[in-house]
Amino acid sequence: xxxxxxxxxxxxxxxxxxxxxxxxxxxxxxxxxxxxxxxxxxxxxxxxxxxxxxxxxxxxxxxxxxxxxxxxxxxxxxxxxxxxxxxxxxxxxxxxxxxxxxxxxxxxxxxxxxxxxxxxxxxxxxxxxxxxxxxxxxxxxxxxxxxxxxxxxxxxxxxxxxxxxxxxxxxxxxxxxxxxxxxxxxxxxxxxxxxxxxxxx
Numbered sequence: 068x069x070x071x072x073x074x075x076x077x078x079x080x081x082x083x084x085x086x087x088x089x090x091x092x093x094x095x096x097x098x099x100x101x102x103x104x105x106x107x108x109x110x111x112x113x114x115x116x117x118x119x120x121x122x123x124x125x126x127x128x129x130x131x132x133x134x135x136x137x138x139x140x141x142x143x144x145x146x147x148x149x150x151x152x153x154x155x156x157x158x159x160x161x162x163x164x165x166x167x168x169x170x171x172x173x174x175x176x177x178x179x180x181x182x183x184x185x186x187x188x189x190x191x192x193x194x195x196x197x198x199x200x201x202x203x204x205x206x207x208x209x210x211x212x213x214x215x216x217x218x219x220x221x222x223x224x225x226x227x228x229x230x231x232x233x234x235x236x237x238x239x240x241x242x243x244x245x246x247x248x249x250x251x252x253x254x255x256x257x258x259x260x261x262x263x264x265x266x267x268x
Contacts, residue, residue, distance in 0.1 A: 149176075149203070159207040159230055164215055165263040168234075186237060206233055238262070 151173040155165065175181045189197040212228035214221060219232075225231055243255040259266040 155234075157205070157207040157230060159211065159213050160215070165259065165266045168262045169264075181242075185242070206230060 076121055084149075149172045151171065153172055154168045155168045155170055175186075176183070183199050184195055184197050187197050187199070187201075187203055188195040207230050210228055210230040212218075212221070212225050212235040214229060215231050218226070218229045221229060239257065243257050246253050246255045247257055256262050
């Protein structure tokens with residue numbers, strides 16, 4: 068094109084876009100791109116200029132946002148993946164009266180096909196509303212009643228919060244014993260020593 072992007076005058080280039088040999092600093096009367104051609108001329112002269120830079124920045128920002136969201140989702144997913152085995156030693160009980168239970172999450176989930184919401188729960192209006200993908204909390208976050216001897220004599224509202232009853236009711240009463248009644252040859256433990264190594268009956 069024979070026009071420069073610069074506004075009227077002061078462009079160190081000739082109308083052909085090259086330095087003027089005799090006087091490279093002379094002032095030139097250069098038509099503004101919005102004159103004599105309007106938007107078409109302005110578009111041609113800005114090609115590869117600022118709009119291109121803005122587009123590049125936009126693409127970079129979008130790419131960064133996608134990577135950030137993917138990384139955040141990956142971290143959440145990784146945080147929710149349980150280890151194969153979990154040693155149950157709640158902070159609510161600084162000293163255990165029996166050996167800690169080593170729970171095989173992998174076997175229960177993959178081999179025994181125990182549904183996630185059979186253990187994980189959030190009760191609302193008497194119904195378990197927890198679903199896979201929801202946050203997984205430790206049992207003693209909600210079950211904060213620490214009695215381990217005489218827990219069956221607690222008031223009903225305290226029984227619901229008792230951690231020992233939560234473990235035994237969920238694992239023994241509602242799972243192992245039911246399974247044993249349906250399948251007598253099942254190896255699901257129903258005694259203290261079956262879960263707590265070395266425990267006396």
